[in-house]
Amino acid sequence: MIAERHSVCPLDCPDTCSLTVSVEDERIVAIRGSHANPYTAGVLCAKVPAAYPSFVHGERRIRTPLRRTGRRGEARFERISWQEALDTIHRHLTAIIATHGAQAILPLNYAGPHGFLAGGSMDLRFFHRLGASLLDRKPLCGGIRTEAWFGTFGAAPGMRPEQAEHARLIVAWGNNVTWSNLHLMPVINRARKQGAKLVVVDPRRTKIAQQADLHLAVRPGTDVVLAWALAAELERRGALDHAFIARHVAGVEEYMALARRYSVAEAARICGVPEGQVRTLGEWYATLTPAAISVGNGLERNQNGGSGIRAIFALPALAGKFGVPGGGLINGAGYAFPKTPRRLQRPELAPPATRTLNIVDVGAHLLDEGLRPPIKAVFIYNHNPVIVHPDQNRLRRGLLRDDLFVVGADVAMTDSMLYADIVLPAASHFEHADLYAAYGQHWLQRAEPVIPPQGEALPNTEIFRRLAARFGFTGPTFEASDAELIDEAVDPDDVRLGGVRPSRIPTDQALAMTANGEEFTLFGNVFPGTKSGKVELASPYLEQKYGARLPRFLPVTSRYPLALISPASDQRITSTFGGVNGGAPPPLEMHPDDARARGLADGMRVRVWNDLGEVRLPLRVSDAVPRGVVCTLKGAWLHTSDNGQTISALCPAHHADISEGACFNDARVEVAAQDGEGP
Numbered sequence: 001m002i003a004e005r006h007s008v009c010p011l012d013c014p015d016t017c018s019l020t021v022s023v024e025d026e027r028i029v030a031i032r033g034s035h036a037n038p039y040t041a042g043v044l045c046a047k048v049p050a051a052y053p054s055f056v057h058g059e060r061r062i063r064t065p066l067r068r069t070g071r072r073g074e075a076r077f078e079r080i081s082w083q084e085a086l087d088t089i090h091r092h093l094t095a096i097i098a099t100h101g102a103q104a105i106l107p108l109n110y111a112g113p114h115g116f117l118a119g120g121s122m123d124l125r126f127f128h129r130l131g132a133s134l135l136d137r138k139p140l141c142g143g144i145r146t147e148a149w150f151g152t153f154g155a156a157p158g159m160r161p162e163q164a165e166h167a168r169l170i171v172a173w174g175n176n177v178t179w180s181n182l183h184l185m186p187v188i189n190r191a192r193k194q195g196a197k198l199v200v201v202d203p204r205r206t207k208i209a210q211q212a213d214l215h216l217a218v219r220p221g222t223d224v225v226l227a228w229a230l231a232a233e234l235e236r237r238g239a240l241d242h243a244f245i246a247r248h249v250a251g252v253e254e255y256m257a258l259a260r261r262y263s264v265a266e267a268a269r270i271c272g273v274p275e276g277q278v279r280t281l282g283e284w285y286a287t288l289t290p291a292a293i294s295v296g297n298g299l300e301r302n303q304n305g306g307s308g309i310r311a312i313f314a315l316p317a318l319a320g321k322f323g324v325p326g327g328g329l330i331n332g333a334g335y336a337f338p339k340t341p342r343r344l345q346r347p348e349l350a351p352p353a354t355r356t357l358n359i360v361d362v363g364a365h366l367l368d369e370g371l372r373p374p375i376k377a378v379f380i381y382n383h384n385p386v387i388v389h390p391d392q393n394r395l396r397r398g399l400l401r402d403d404l405f406v407v408g409a410d411v412a413m414t415d416s417m418l419y420a421d422i423v424l425p426a427a428s429h430f431e432h433a434d435l436y437a438a439y440g441q442h443w444l445q446r447a448e449p450v451i452p453p454q455g456e457a458l459p460n461t462e463i464f465r466r467l468a469a470r471f472g473f474t475g476p477t478f479e480a481s482d483a484e485l486i487d488e489a490v491d492p493d494d495v496r497l498g499g500v501r502p503s504r505i506p507t508d509q510a511l512a513m514t515a516n517g518e519e520f521t522l523f524g525n526v527f528p529g530t531k532s533g534k535v536e537l538a539s540p541y542l543e544q545k546y547g548a549r550l551p552r553f554l555p556v557t558s559r560y561p562l563a564l565i566s567p568a569s570d571q572r573i574t575s576t577f578g579g580v581n582g583g584a585p586p587p588l589e590m591h592p593d594d595a596r597a598r599g600l601a602d603g604m605r606v607r608v609w610n611d612l613g614e615v616r617l618p619l620r621v622s623d624a625v626p627r628g629v630v631c632t633l634k635g636a637w638l639h640t641s642d643n644g645q646t647i648s649a650l651c652p653a654h655h656a657d658i659s660e661g662a663c664f665n666d667a668r669v670e671v672a673a674q675d676g677e678g679p
Helices: 047-057 082-100 122-130 143-153 161-166 184-193 207-211 223-236 242-248 252-259 264-271 275-287 305-319 341-345 359-366 392-399 460-470 482-489 540-546 592-597
Strands: 003-008 018-024 027-033 066-068 077-079 105-109 134-136 169-173 197-201 214-216 291-295 356-358 377-381 405-410 422-425 434-436 443-447 562-565 588-590 605-610 613-621 629-631 668-673
Touching: 003 443, 027 047, 066 082, 082 105, 082 377, 082 405, 082 422, 082 460, 105 122, 105 134, 105 359, 122 341, 122 460, 143 305, 143 540, 161 184, 161 291, 169 184, 169 275, 184 197, 197 207, 197 275, 214 275, 223 252, 223 264, 223 275, 223 305, 242 305, 252 305, 264 275, 275 305, 291 305, 305 540, 341 482, 356 359, 359 392, 434 482, 588 592, 592 613
Parallel strands: 105 377, 134 356, 169 197, 169 291, 197 214, 377 405, 405 422, 562 629, 588 613
Antiparallel strands: 003 018, 018 027, 066 077, 066 422, 434 443, 562 668, 588 629, 605 613, 605 668
């Protein structure tokens, strides 16, 4: 008999959909959308129902603890017991601590599951108590936008996405809505039926760009210049709201001094877009109200990423677009939730002065002979770093060190797990309870397991409870149940929970985050959380932390002529499902003029290379990308490659202007026919 059970999609996506899961004989047989979350409203992307059953039950599923028996990367393992696995980990880590100190151990995790418990609870308590090096995870993705928001608005939520239905102008800036923010699309469509205009700013002509009233195909990394020019154009048109600015905005003169340097003509030249498009967007933004802007993560992935986002965030402040439903920014959703991360993760357990390492720099740190103490052990979980980190080949060289002890925990045998000495079977989110906020909408959700753990798999919380016990860490901090952890994840006394205990939130009903029953409206019922209480275009916070009081523009210099962008895929969520979606590599898109100049034709196999590596891909000649830009989708696993490298091998590991963030889209490459290929 098939049972229908409630769940939540935890994957790295702003929407965090509610799910209905069909279960037969303790196996997932189907997944469809649920109406428990009114925002996601029963609609799913194609990826989840197609791939998740195979991901949970397929041949790559890790069902028992494993010990490596061959060389790293060879996929040769033998089954061991949980006790053997825990004893081996304890023996190696205690030996490392005795010789090098606990900071020689590094947890290497990211946001694979977005639940509070699986994403960072008992695991972080364990590593804090152990004294391991701390890891700054934010710079890999999302941290730049988060810091740009906090430095501009403080801990204040932005517009609930449903409000965009009231907008007369919607700008999707660096947000591939149809693949990465699916449930915003019906909101946009409803607004357009009422006469709203849609503008898309994106180097690639995505599906939503095809539908837009205006598409500005900016060169990667130049968004800050475009936003500056728009600010100056608003001023020229007399469209700055001086009354709003006087009450609510700080640093305007400093900011506008930068913006005035860029005429429409100069910005159009730098950004690679027609002058007329810049003027049209300026006119629409000046005259259409309410106006909503949705800033995606894509445009942060370059050395000017924080500057570009901050410059976009400045536009509604300068034009006074806040304070009404449908006006402002569809960002900052994470601040809609009463999170209590310190209570959940217990950072005070870490010894004073414990070092913090940037996740972007892990490959460099693994190969740094001068690092003290050196990294001698890595614990990989919630993450597939071999595929998603920049400078892939350097990271892999680091993981191949003979003196490095590597532990991995995951649901599936990823490319990163192949480097582990000990592999632990982790439960999928369908197999444990968790609480889910979101970074793109304002609904809090809870889920219970819909199937029992497969084989000997355990939830992350239980894996680290057992590790804590093996290391002698006892007491309520390390013995808390999952229900207790859920109650520690958010403030149960916050009015947003309406008196509902977090661990008792119904699984068939999402809980709306509101201000005393009203949707959050910035400058309506919620105001900036900056020290000044104003929008800070010149940010003291970002100045103190990164030396970035104001945005800046720094062009990329390279001897390689083509800018490579690697946006989200319609088949994977980051690298999740890369093991179940076949072995075909994603094509490289190239403009016809660039292909013609290199003697390349559609369907050929090509070499894409720079000083960091080489990737071989089928070529798709298309004017969906502008001249000088090539594009291929991120997240493909190594089995799609015939030379053991994927697109991350070409991405540099330098830092962005704030958050020390990753700069994937600063990759510059050359392309030629693969040997034996010709037109």
